[in-house]
Amino acid sequence: MGDGLLEMRDVSVTFSSRRGTVRAVDGVSLDVRAGEVLALVGESGCGKTTLIRAILGLEPLTDGSILVEGKPVNQRQRTLRDLRRRVQMVFQDPTGALNPRHSIYDAVAEGIRIHGVAGNEPDLVAGALSRAGLRPPENYMPRFPHEVSGGQRQRVLIAGAIALEPQLLLADEPVASLDASIRGEILALLRDLVDQHGLGIIAVTHDLGLAWNIADRIAVMYLGRIVEVGEAEEVLANPQHPYTKALLSVVPEMERLEQQILTGETPDPSRIPAGCRFHPRCPLVASGEAERLGVLGKCTGVDVELVQRGAGHWSACHAVP
Amino acid sequence: MSLLELRDLHITYRSERGDVPAVRGVSLTIDPGETVGLAGESGCGKSTIAGAVLRLLPKQTLIGGQVLLDGEDVYQMKPGQLRAARWTSAAIVFQGALHALNPVQRVGKQIAEAILLHSSHSKQVATQRVGDLLERVGLPPHRARAYPHQLSGGQRQRVLIALALACEPKLLIADEPTTALDVMVQAQVLELLAELQRDRGLGLLFITHDLSVLTSTCERLAVMYAGRIVEDGPSHDVFGTPEHPYSAALARAFPTIGDPASRMNPTGLAGDPPNPANLPSGCPFHPRCDKAIEACSATDVELRQVGVARRAACIHIPVEGGIDRG
Numbered sequence: 001m002g003d004g005l006l007e008m009r010d011v012s013v014t015f016s017s018r019r020g021t022v023r024a025v026d027g028v029s030l031d032v033r034a035g036e037v038l039a040l041v042g043e044s045g046c047g048k049t050t051l052i053r054a055i056l057g058l059e060p061l062t063d064g065s066i067l068v069e070g071k072p073v074n075q076r077q078r079t080l081r082d083l084r085r086r087v088q089m090v091f092q093d094p095t096g097a098l099n100p101r102h103s104i105y106d107a108v109a110e111g112i113r114i115h116g117v118a119g120n121e122p123d124l125v126a127g128a129l130s131r132a133g134l135r136p137p138e139n140y141m142p143r144f145p146h147e148v149s150g151g152q153r154q155r156v157l158i159a160g161a162i163a164l165e166p167q168l169l170l171a172d173e174p175v176a177s178l179d180a181s182i183r184g185e186i187l188a189l190l191r192d193l194v195d196q197h198g199l200g201i202i203a204v205t206h207d208l209g210l211a212w213n214i215a216d217r218i219a220v221m222y223l224g225r226i227v228e229v230g231e232a233e234e235v236l237a238n239p240q241h242p243y244t245k246a247l248l249s250v251v252p253e254m255e256r257l258e259q260q261i262l263t264g265e266t267p268d269p270s271r272i273p274a275g276c277r278f279h280p281r282c283p284l285v286a287s288g289e290a291e292r293l294g295v296l297g298k299c300t301g302v303d304v305e306l307v308q309r310g311a312g313h314w315s316a317c318h319a320v321p
Numbered sequence: 322m323s324l325l326e327l328r329d330l331h332i333t334y335r336s337e338r339g340d341v342p343a344v345r346g347v348s349l350t351i352d353p354g355e356t357v358g359l360a361g362e363s364g365c366g367k368s369t370i371a372g373a374v375l376r377l378l379p380k381q382t383l384i385g386g387q388v389l390l391d392g393e394d395v396y397q398m399k400p401g402q403l404r405a406a407r408w409t410s411a412a413i414v415f416q417g418a419l420h421a422l423n424p425v426q427r428v429g430k431q432i433a434e435a436i437l438l439h440s441s442h443s444k445q446v447a448t449q450r451v452g453d454l455l456e457r458v459g460l461p462p463h464r465a466r467a468y469p470h471q472l473s474g475g476q477r478q479r480v481l482i483a484l485a486l487a488c489e490p491k492l493l494i495a496d497e498p499t500t501a502l503d504v505m506v507q508a509q510v511l512e513l514l515a516e517l518q519r520d521r522g523l524g525l526l527f528i529t530h531d532l533s534v535l536t537s538t539c540e541r542l543a544v545m546y547a548g549r550i551v552e553d554g555p556s557h558d559v560f561g562t563p564e565h566p567y568s569a570a571l572a573r574a575f576p577t578i579g580d581p582a583s584r585m586n587p588t589g590l591a592g593d594p595p596n597p598a599n600l601p602s603g604c605p606f607h608p609r610c611d612k613a614i615e616a617c618s619a620t621d622v623e624l625r626q627v628g629v630a631r632r633a634a635c636i637h638i639p640v641e642g643g644i645d646r647g
Binding site for chain 1: 362363474503504505506507508509512530531532533534536537570571573574575576577578579583584585586587588589590591593594
């Protein structure tokens with residue numbers, strides 16, 4: 001066991017539905033260290049939200065294990081309560097996540113009360129609000145969510161999460177619903193929490209610019225699997241997996257790259273294709289490149305695992321030598 | 322003739338707590354086949370403009386200036402003319418495709434309804450056209466039988482575009498058409514809009530807060546702040562070398578991947594957008610501006626010419642010929 005704050009080994013989460021088994025997360029191994037931001041990147045339906053819920057103990061694992069500071073996440077009530085103090089979540093839509101009839105003070109104090117955090121409650125709330133950049137905190141405490149701006153609401157949510165002094169923060173699209181000008185401020189706050197207080201953060205996003213802005217490492221997820229993971233600069237400058245390359249090519253500023261717009265949307269996790277799960281949308285297969293490299297048979301027939309391609313850089317593609 | 326011309330447009334919402342000036346003197350033209358981007362934060366008035374073009378704002382709203390569609394003043398039109406203009410001159414694609422579609426009606430029927438109301442086509446012709454439109458936006462024609470909830474977010478957004486194209490408008494107004502979508506689907510929708518503009522000479526007014534999306538889709542860009550255009554010009558120039566400090570802050574908010582300056586260094590703009598009901602004095606941007614000088618809180622600066630096709634409203638831009646025409 002390393003110094004991993006969060007260690008996931010072969011995590012699988014499956015759901016059964018009328019249409020059969022849905023393998024939402026299908027064998028994910030991933031670590032997060034204290035003091036680092038991991039960007040978890042992928043399209044809707046790739047399983048990133050299910051993975052996050054599994055870390056919070058909200059989804060029972062079908063297979064594998066998740067350890068937070070060496071302690072396994074399981075469904076027992078007492079461990080869950082302890083876990084949720086150490087692992088906190090910040091949701092995408094701050095307006096929806098706040099109770100409109102609770103003052104900002106109550107929104108932040110709720111977690112403190114539930115977990116019986118030792119200390120003077122008003123002081124803890126004030127401390128959390130000012131760490132989240134709402135200063136002076138007394139000005140914000142009596143106000144209600146509708147009386148502050150969208151960016152400030154997101155800060156209230158972050159204050160509520162860090163009031164419990166968690167070790168791991170899970171942020172689901174933390175800036176997707178915010179205005180451009182506020183985006184940078186919130187990202188700077190998240191980065192600051194990592195640098196100043198040693199938190200680990202998983203930022204779930206489909207925004208590669210966010211990853212460039214704050215992430216130490218990037219994990220790219222496709223149909224329940226990590227297809228590429230590595231140091232952020234390495235993955236963005238030298239992407240290996242064709243899916244990562246396609247994602248990078250559609251970032252509007254990346255005009256020097258030829259756009260590879262994949263057709264269709266993320267396929268259905270209840271019908272995962274045989275072989276490499278990306279092959280039906282893979283530009284290398286479509287262009288005949290895979291055939292030329294002599295790997296087409298493997299692409300369509302053999303499942304592919306993550307292979308180390310360099311220092312701290314793994315990818316799962318048959319066509320990468 | 323321009324497809325759309327806004328002449329010194331002023332829009333003031335009336336409310337119990339007083340008047341709210343949402344748009345304060347905006348002039349803008351769009352020619353056939355041209356794509357113009359309108360950028361700005363929530364509350365800057367950009368969606369109000371979209372509504373004003375087709376007279377969709379609440380009745381008591383005060384409108385000053387002129388909105389000319391194909392040379393005709395929208396606010397002088399008789400009801401019949403307006404109804405025709407709404408689908409055939411200009412159509413809007415709203416954000417949030419789930420709310421804009423009727424959840425209990427098949428999408429094909431919703432598109433056909435627009436066609437039947439605004440043309441003399443028979444039902445068969447309309448059905449045929451629905452199929453063509455869906456194919457045009459990259460959906461198989463048989464999806465006409467789907468209900469909105471059976472489609473994914475990207476597919477619903479395509480249906481909305483098909484709906485907007487039903488009566489072959491010359492101008493399409495797209496209000497945050499890709500905001501709720503995944504990157505890959507966003508790229509698909511942007512490509513579709515670019516194709517329509519190229520192949521059909523469609524004029525496009527593209528409204529979003531995402532400057533990077535506008536730059537890759539639009540030829541010209543206008544940046545709005547507090548109900549006014551503060552900078553306009555060719556989009557690569559505005560995004561690449563912004564003249565107004567606000568456009569510069571917006572451009573910085575979207576990092577260029579690979580640019581060492583933005584690595585581990587997210588930049589934003591301190592403060593919040595101003596409340597339109599209570600704007601700061603002078604240049605409304607001055608409380609958030611890192612280049613503000615004392616005069617900024619007292620002087621309201623109008624757009625000034627910078628180079629050939631560019632304008633910006635900032636006190637630091639020298640006035641041409643030494644006279645401030647504002």
